[in-house]
Amino acid sequence: MAGDRAAVGGREAWRVEVSGTVQGVGFRPFVYRTATALGLDGWVRNVDGHVLAAAAGTPGGLREFVARCRDQAPPLAVVAEVTVGQLDPGAVVPGSGFAVLDSVGAGEPSVREVPVDAAVCAECLRELFDPADRRHRYPFTNCTACGPRATVITDLPYDRERTTMRDFPLCAACAAQYADPQDRRFHAEPLACPDCGPRLSWWSPASTRGGEEALRAAVRALIDGAVVAVKGVGGYQLVCDATSDRAVAGLRRRKRRPDKPFAVLVPDLDAALRLARLGDAERALLASAARPVTLVPARGRSSGVAAGVHPGTGRVGVLLPASPLHHLLSRDVGRPLVCTSGNLAGEPIVIDDAEARERLGPVADGFLGHDRAIHSRCDDSVVCATDRGVLTVRRARGYAPAPLRLPLPSPVPLVAVGAQLKHTFTLVSGDRAVIGPHLGDLQDAGTADAFERAYGQLSRLCRIDPQVVVHDLHPGYLSTQWAARWPAGRRVAVQHHHAHVAACAAEHGLPGPFVGVALDGLGFGDDGTLWGGEVLVCDLAGYRRAGRFATAPLPGGAAAVRAPGRMALGYLLGAEDLGSPAADPALVDAYASGLGDGEARAVREVVERGVNCPRASSAGRLFDAAASILGLRHRVSYEGQAAVALEAAAGDLRPEPLPWRLVRAADGVWVYDPLPTLTALLRGSADGVPVPCLAAAFHSAVALATAGLVERAVAEGAPGPVCLSGGCFQNLRLLDEVSGRLRGAGLRVLVGRAVPPNDGGVSFGQAAVAAARLGRETP
Known part of the structure; x- marks a missing residue:
């Protein structure tokens, strides 16, 4: 914070910049209401990936304003840093009130953070099932506290025209809410209603439907034992009746997934308790804004789900609805539903409507889609609770691409391209590491293409232009072969198991030294075996x-x-x-x-x-x-x-x-x-x-x-x-x-908690190792 400030009649003006995950989470409305309640004049706006405010008032009011921005931010926000500087008191007109201004670019390079998708909030859920509300049973309702973010954003700063919602002009009623700083939908960028927003569609060889009729057709098909491809938040999902042996067996046969357990969608925690034994930690995970698939002890035959849902394991993956559409579907069918990735074995999840018909046509009996485009694919996250915290199995929707911190900053921007299985990549600028969402196994050509697209999208959004690529030692990995396109002087090779343990150490802020235990399937050793x-x-830079x-x-x-x-x-x-x-x-x-x-x-x-x-x-x-x-x-x-x-x-x-x-x-x-x-x-x-x-x-x-x-x-x-x-x-x-x-x-x-212990965490570990090595080499 600046030192002495010029003051006029006890009035000061401060420049307040907030960085972190502060766009798409209701931060500007929060700043507006906070400043107004404290009697401050000024304005707030998005600037690239940050929030910038000019506020004028008494020193005590300004100190309280900064404290609330830091400590009382909206639930979905993650405040990384609050920087305060001095302004000329005359820069803000006394008595002008507080305003929300249009977003602007900063005009200078800075790392930007992409907000994650959030499950429908309690207020929107209440409206969804209220017959008197104008959004009653509308599958795309949202507000600043919930809804799609990372999957619909096409650029930053985060405004409607830089999302896939730009194709849906607001009706008068929605425009009024969008412009009202006191409304919880103030600058809710994916804002929509039945009059102006996306619409559902149903297609099957026998019929086509739109709107509520599309949903009814999908519900009837599921009750009759069909497999339905549903366009979810981050991609298509394959859904069927989890209580039907025939439906589950049919999905397995068509998807070419004979044994791997399926996740089960239920409408609420009461329904989840009928399937599984839940402790407080499991309940909190299931009901969190991330809405991950949560691996929990199954109740066995008494659960009512088909034996083929999770063969060979006593745990079942349960998830609660992440979107209004899933709430409607789950409640209308009235029974547990298998909800699994919309792909064939080994392929990336499908996001494009035409591709869905082509790739999933042999699997699904019908398609429940809509006309809101998905810009970035993002599968469901998978977690489980242990006695000492959460263990992340797959980091995707609801968690990615929220950044993590490295214990040692990298002197140059870099990209770590991970391993072959459970592929992720990690972008780094300074001490900020952005792990992209789970993509699948790079053995599949489609997943390799998905990686190229996701890398291009996320590096542009975050404004990270890597100068170094970090890769595994294994020459056969497609990620290693991709890295080989870079000049030799801009490549860093990291041993697979060093990356594994480095990921755990880095997540805990530990640069070393430490003992790392890496138990996995196979990784290329530095001796060629x-x-x-x-x-x-180990430390992050090396090991024996x-x-x-x-x-x-x-x-x-x-x-x-x-x-x-x-x-x-x-x-x-x-x-x-x-x-x-x-x-x-x-x-x-x-x-x-x-x-x-x-x-x-x-x-x-x-x-x-x-x-x-x-x-x-x-x-x-x-x-x-x-x-x-x-x-x-x-x-x-x-x-x-x-x-x-x-x-x-x-x-x-x-x-x-x-x-x-x-x-x-x-x-x-x-x-x-x-x-x-x-x-x-x-x-x-x-x-x-x-x-x-x-x-x-x-x-x-x-x-x-x-x-x-x-x-x-x-x-x-x-x-x-x-x-x-x-x-x-x-x-x-x-x-x-x-x-x-x-x-x-x-x-x-x-x-590791936020970073998977499996190969999905390797890219983060590679990034931590490379940052440490490059830091030692830099004078």
Whole structure:
């Protein structure tokens, strides 16, 4: 704040600039009402991505004004900084009152923040179901406290003409609300009503409808067991009756998604309680403005949903309506609805109407659409509650692209392009990191195109022009190949597991040093081999490997990821020789016979010959092997399916752990030898020990071995805080046991909350590492 200010009759004038997420969240109306209540003169306007105000009055009134701007902002706002400067008192005419001015550009580069989409608020919901209200049953009602933001904004500053709502001129009644500073729809940019806003449409091979009739047609189709493609907030969704075995099975067959669990849409918390067991944390997540899919313990058969909704897991993904349309649909159908991404397996979610008809035509029996365009695709977010906070599985609608802070600023703007699976990218300017929404798996060409489009849109909106690209070491990733187009001097390569643990550390504001534990499927190591069970001693700029899981061959290479049976034989026949006795050949033969003679013979041959058998120190593949040995999954249709089944089988049982062993390798690195664990698992299975007991004992053994690797690193001088990351830590039982053991040893344990521990968080970790390295290199 400026020092001495000239004053006239005790009156001063201040320039107040507020940065953060302050556009599209009702901040200007809030400033207007605050200033008016305090008797201040002046004005407020959007300037690029910030809010700028000139306010004049008594020093006490101005101090209170600034304090309220900082501490009492609207619920959707995130105030990053309030800067106060001096103005000539004559710049604001005494007695002129306070006004809201048109938005302007700043005329100079500055990073801009894009507001996130917010679920319909309580006031708009009340109007939606009030027969006397002019917006009764209008599917696009919103105000400054709710509605689409990131998905409809085409440019900043945030005004109606820079959204996809520019095609809908306001009627007289809406224009009056839009212009009234005392109305909660004052400058609500997506403002609409039945007279001037978007309209629903229904299309099926048998009929077309518009408006309320379109909604009725969709409701009838869902009740009759059809699959309906619904145009949601951030893209199309595929919806069907979650209580119908036939409807769910039909959706799975058409979408080519045989096993992966579906999310279930219910109208309110009471309905959610009939499906699942909810604690206070789960209720708060479900009802939050982000409206994420929340993974919760299912009630089983008593829930009434079809068995095919979430096979192989005791958790079900539940979500409450994020938009008025979803409220209407859910209540009118009157039963739980499957609500899943509008795409085919591996493809990005569809946002274009014509493309939806083409791509989803073989899946959907009808289309419930509308004429409000979606500018930026954004899938549903997925979260779960743990004993110590929220764990984000997918960061998308409602959370992205809200920025996060890096502990160390980058000296140049950069983009980190993430990994291959669960792809995200992160833009950085200074210490601000903007993680783009989840896009899908870059193995699909459509997802690669979606990445290009999303990168162009978000970098322009945020006004971040990257000078450096940050990428994974794996040469086969499409993200790495995209980065290779950049000049060599503007590329930074970051090891996959260092990025994982760096993401956790950076989210907690920790530049280092720390111990990082990365347990996941596969990542390219800096020695050219495949890693996946790693204990690293780190800071953000670098690391050394202090511990790891033993290696085993991946019979058939990448094909082993889909075949846990192959992985089990890989461990039993070819695990790294660390001195443990080999598994009983008779037991191995008995297990192999269950895979089929052809499969077992082929695996034995490639393991013995060492052909197409890359070795990996992968925690994820170890879980696959255990699941197969127990007969839970010999093949999988989606990543992590075997581990999900293993976690579900373990339940809450607490048996004695299976044997585990740590060995110091020749290079000084401590190694977890899983062969004693797996051979005990094989013996227990042959002896008829119940599968749940063995699954739980396996979890405990892996958790104790992991904690043991960390404890040995700390005993040899590694620094205290421990960051846990990698997709295996979505297994809540493993997370609880590892973190509990480490906390019991007196260590501080950190887990990512806003940033996913899976590959969706890799780009944020890459960005943090690159910022630290570039900062060290800059004089």
